[in-house]
Amino acid sequence: MKKRIIIYCIILMALIFVIGCSQKSQVKEVVAKDTTDATKPTGTIREIFVTAKQFEFNPNPIKVNKGDRVILHIKSLDVAHGFRIPEYNIDKPINPGETTDIEFLADKPGTFTIYxxxxxxxxxxxxxxxxxxx
Ligand SMILES: [Cu+2]
Incomplete structure (x- = not known):
């Protein structure tokens, strides 16, 4: 008699376990949609060595791909210069005898003047x- 109750209990527990496991997850997959127009980073780091001297920058033009993380290492070969790209909010002094690093994400396509x-x-x-x- 006692044995039968134990067997029933085991069967019941097994049944509960099987039902519990067969319940499918109701979590729906959420597909993230990019609603912004901003350029996504490409993950590429473009390191460019630039020199400044009276009265030019080298290389010219400086070419990068949209979405690149750009690191410029700028060195003056003579006097103090400045490196300014208004559209990218960049304006840094380039002092002779030292290297100035400028880092930015090239998220705006186009041709920009460096002053x-x-x-x-x-x-x-x-x-x-x-x-x-x-
Ligand atoms: Cu100048």
Missing amino acids: CSIFCGEGHPKMRAQLIVE
Whole structure:
């Protein structure tokens, strides 16, 4: 008699266990949709060594791909210059004898003018280069 009750209990527990396991998860898969127009980072780090001298930047143009994380190492070969790209909110002095690092995400495609922002001599107003983000 006692044995039968124990067997029933075991069967009942096994039944509860099987039912519990067969319940399917009702969690729906959520597909994330990108609703922004912002350029996604490509994950590429583009390191470029740039020199500044009266009255040019090298290389020119500086070419990167849209979405690249760009790291510029800029060195002046003569006097103090500035490195300015208004559309990217970049404006840094380039002091002679040291390397200035500028890092940014190239999230805006297009051709942008790079200006020297520190007076460096008579050719200063014409000291320009181009950044091409494609
Ligand atoms: Cu200048």
